[in-house]
Structures are given as structure tokens and as C-alpha cells.
Amino acid sequence: MQESGFCTECGKVKQNQKISFCNACYEVFRNDCQKVRSLLAENPKLTILDLVNVSGFSLQRVRQMIEYGALKIRE
Numbered sequence: 001m002q003e004s005g006f007c008t009e010c011g012k013v014k015q016n017q018k019i020s021f022c023n024a025c026y027e028v029f030r031n032d033c034q035k036v037r038s039l040l041a042e043n044p045k046l047t048i049l050d051l052v053n054v055s056g057f058s059l060q061r062v063r064q065m066i067e068y069g070a071l072k073i074r075e
């Protein structure tokens with residue numbers, strides 16, 4: 001059986017190999033994505049750094065959202 005790995009957020013064993021979070025952290029991640037998406041909907045001209053400032057999420061977090069395809073934004 002293949003090792004499924006550990007969640008990058010909480011370090012617990014995760015079930016889904018395609019994402020780097022466990023189910024609980026993935027839920028939180030999706031909620032965070034929703035918040036950032038609504039910020040972008042209000043102001044589509046926001047850059048990544050603007051989003052970091054406005055949302056309060058870390059740059060790494062916002063980049064994760066982009067990597068997962070949750071955000072469409074230009075660098």
C-alpha cells in the first residue's frame with residue numbers, strides 16, 4: 001500500500017495524495033479560497049501582494065491557492 005503522506009498544515013496523515021492537506025485542512029483552505037475569490041470579484045485588479053495585504057493570508061497561502069487553480073490571477 002502506498003504512503004499517502006502528511007498534511008502540510010497540521011502534519012496529520014492525509015488520505016488524498018493529490019492535495020497536500022488532510023480533509024479538515026482542505027475544508028479550511030477552500031473557505032480561505034472563497035474569501036480571496038470574493039475579494040477578487042470586488043476588485044479584479046488586485047495583485048497577489050494586494051491580496052496578501054487585504055485578506056491577511058500569507059503570500060505562501062495565496063500562492064497555494066493559485067497552484068491549486070483556485071485563483072486566476074496574473075503574477
Ligand SMILES: [Zn+2]
Nearest residue numbers: 007010022025
Ligand atoms: Zn491537516
